[in-house]
Amino acid sequence: MDxxxxxxxxxxxxxxxxxLVALGFVLIFRATNVVNFAQGEFSMVAAFLMxxxxxxxxxxxxxxxxxxLGGMAVLGALFNLGVYYPLxxxxxxxxxxxxxxxxxxxxxxxxxxxxxxxxVLPGWFETQGILAGGVFFDSQYLLIIGVTAVLVAFQYxxxxxxxxxxxxxxxxQDKEMASLLGIPVAGMIMLxxxxxxVLGGIAGILVAPVLFVSIGMGSTIALKAFAATIIGGFxxxxxxxxxxLALGVIETFGAAYISVPYKDALGFLVLVVFLVVRPQGLFxxxxxxxx
Amino acid sequence: xxxLELRDLSVSYGEVRAVEGLSLTVxxxxxxxxxxSNGAGKSxxxxxxxxxxxxxxxxxxxxxxxxxxxxxxxxxxxxxxxxPEGRRVFPGLTARENIMLGASNRSGLSKRQIRAEAxxxxxxxxxxxxxxxxxxxxxxxxxxxxxxxxxxxxxxxRLLLLDEPSLGLAPVIVQAVFRIIAExxxxxxxxxxxxxxxxxxxxxxxxxxxxxxxRLALSGTPEALWANDDISxxxxxxxxxxxxxx
Ligand SMILES: Nc1ncnc2c1ncn2[C@@H]1O[C@H](COP(=O)(O)OP(=O)(O)OP(=O)(O)O)[C@@H](O)[C@H]1O
Ligand SMILES: [Mg+2]
Numbered sequence: 138m139d140x141x142x143x144x145x146x147x148x149x150x151x152x153x154x155x156x157l158v159a160l161g162f163v164l165i166f167r168a169t170n171v172v173n174f175a176q177g178e179f180s181m182v183a184a185f186l187m188x189x190x191x192x193x194x195x196x197x198x199x200x201x202x203x204x205x206l207g208g209m210a211v212l213g214a215l216f217n218l219g220v221y222y223p224l225x226x227x228x229x230x231x232x233x234x235x236x237x238x239x240x241x242x243x244x245x246x247x248x249x250x251x252x253x254x255x256x257v258l259p260g261w262f263e264t265q266g267i268l269a270g271g272v273f274f275d276s277q278y279l280l281i282i283g284v285t286a287v288l289v290a291f292q293y294x295x296x297x298x299x300x301x302x303x304x305x306x307x308x309x310q311d312k313e314m315a316s317l318l319g320i321p322v323a324g325m326i327m328l329x330x331x332x333x334x335v336l337g338g339i340a341g342i343l344v345a346p347v348l349f350v351s352i353g354m355g356s357t358i359a360l361k362a363f364a365a366t367i368i369g370g371f372x373x374x375x376x377x378x379x380x381x382l383a384l385g386v387i388e389t390f391g392a393a394y395i396s397v398p399y400k401d402a403l404g405f406l407v408l409v410v411f412l413v414v415r416p417q418g419l420f421x422x423x424x425x426x427x428x
Numbered sequence: 429x430x431x432l433e434l435r436d437l438s439v440s441y442g443e444v445r446a447v448e449g450l451s452l453t454v455x456x457x458x459x460x461x462x463x464x465s466n467g468a469g470k471s472x473x474x475x476x477x478x479x480x481x482x483x484x485x486x487x488x489x490x491x492x493x494x495x496x497x498x499x500x501x502x503x504x505x506x507x508x509x510x511x512p513e514g515r516r517v518f519p520g521l522t523a524r525e526n527i528m529l530g531a532s533n534r535s536g537l538s539k540r541q542i543r544a545e546a547x548x549x550x551x552x553x554x555x556x557x558x559x560x561x562x563x564x565x566x567x568x569x570x571x572x573x574x575x576x577x578x579x580x581x582x583x584x585x586r587l588l589l590l591d592e593p594s595l596g597l598a599p600v601i602v603q604a605v606f607r608i609i610a611e612x613x614x615x616x617x618x619x620x621x622x623x624x625x626x627x628x629x630x631x632x633x634x635x636x637x638x639x640x641x642x643r644l645a646l647s648g649t650p651e652a653l654w655a656n657d658d659i660s661x662x663x664x665x666x667x668x669x670x671x672x673x674x
Binding site: 318321 | 501520
């Protein structure tokens with residue numbers, strides 16, 4: 138087996154998960170100017186929903202998947218109504234604290250319902266993967282990369298080629314002006330939360346068979362995705378995708394060539410380097426100018 | 429029946445009394461201008477009409493029905509478009525996209541129809557026709573004002589609220605903007621125009637009101653206002669001083 142292409146494949150696979158969660162961060166940040174610290178918990182909750190539906194209840198995988206995403210859409214809507222909406226006229230700090238509180242609430246509710254034991258979610262496919270050109274293409278990683286590519290393409294089309302996409306962008310750029318034009322601002326923000334929750338949910342469901350389904354998986358993924366958004370440039374969609382993929386690849390190579398236990402540390406080392414050397418990220422504007 | 433009527437309108441920002449007991453009317457088909465110096469409460473008046481700020485007291489009637497307590501989205505759907513101070517063109521969207529979004533208050537239109545209407549707008553605004561695909565943040569002040577006006581017109585408003593459209597623009601551009609305002613009124617849209625530039629405001633208006641520290645100081649036809657010594661001194665002088673400084 139060729140090590141380099143193999144690591145590249147795995148790195149992109151895991152990076153795609155970070156990218157999906159990072160996209161959720163960016164979309165909510167652009168719509169509300171606030172980082173949603175519960176974004177990772179969206180992934181965790183979706184993975185647990187999947188365990189409930191597919192494993193505990195024994196539903197077909199596709200049905201469980203759809204049901205879990207439906208659950209995430211509802212969670213995103215409730216999250217908007219309960220966590221963001223009442224504080225929308227306040228400064229960013231109360232909102233941030235509110236999202237942190239929500240993340241703790243989601244994690245501990247799941248803990249209370251399911252206990253601390255990590256759960257196992259089987260992958261979507263029976264086959265482990267295929268060997269081609271000296272590289273083993275794990276079926277779950279292929280799925281992750283494929284779904285991420287489709288979602289990124291969908292999102293591009295949605296934002297660039299539909300009126301609703303333009304209205305969402307307008308809302309994120311100037312809410313007051315958007316409302317003067319008759320754009321339903323509250324509805325646009327609702328849509329953003331629902332979509333971001335579903336996006337985070339898809340990421341969690343896709344990565345669950347690779348990791349364990351545990352209470353802590355949300356914060357782990359969210360930290361990586363957060364790092365990805367910093368690397369890519371906060372608030373930038375392309376940056377979130379590139380940052381996520383880059384972080385996945387760096388981590389995977391670091392684990393192979395440097396040390397497995399330190400692979401997470403390596404990711405954060407990259408984050409720190411970026412914060413010091415290029416705080417605006419690869420694609421972003423300066424954070425100072427944004428503020 | 430007046431198209432727009434303000435009755436004893438008062439607006440405060442906490443302790444600051446921005447508008448006090450303002451009453452005025454705008455009849456269908458008119459261009460009415462509201463003049464006043466810095467901080468007189470002009471923008472606040474417009475924001476109260478379009479629902480951005482809540483009045484402390486008074487009444488706002490549009491076509492005889494109250495606008496009090498309505499959200500900005502509802503007010504623009506009822507036919508009042510507000511082109512605010514500072515243009516507020518979305519920086520990350522193109523000029524054409526900005527203009528297309530002006531139709532957001534009208535339901536049942538396809539994207540194709542809206543795009544066709546936006547392209548037709550460029551006939552009224554030939555100066556920005558070449559910049560349809562330019563992003564908002566790349567446009568100059570004059571271009572931004574044109575985009576903002578075109579976007580306001582896309583709402584097909586019965587009443588167009590304009591907040592200092594001449595502010596910060598070169599004299600030639602100001603002329604172009606006012607030609608467009610005249611054309612807009614010729615096409616049958618009523619305009620309520622705010623200006624610090626009294627000369628420009630009164631040049632297109634049928635009637636004018638003058639605000640001073642949130643209170644109505646004077647009102648009348650342009651001729652009557654010009655004839656008033658206080659106005660000539662305060663606002664003609666004022667606008668000369670401003671354009672000389674700018
Ligand atoms: N958001 C706000 N909070 C507190 N005070 C405000 C606010 N907006 C305006 N004011 C105050 O209200 C008064 C009227 O302001 P307004 O913006 O309506 O004036 P204006 O006539 O539009 O002036 P300009 O010609 O400078 O635009 C001013 O004293 C201003 O300082
Ligand atoms: Mg003003």
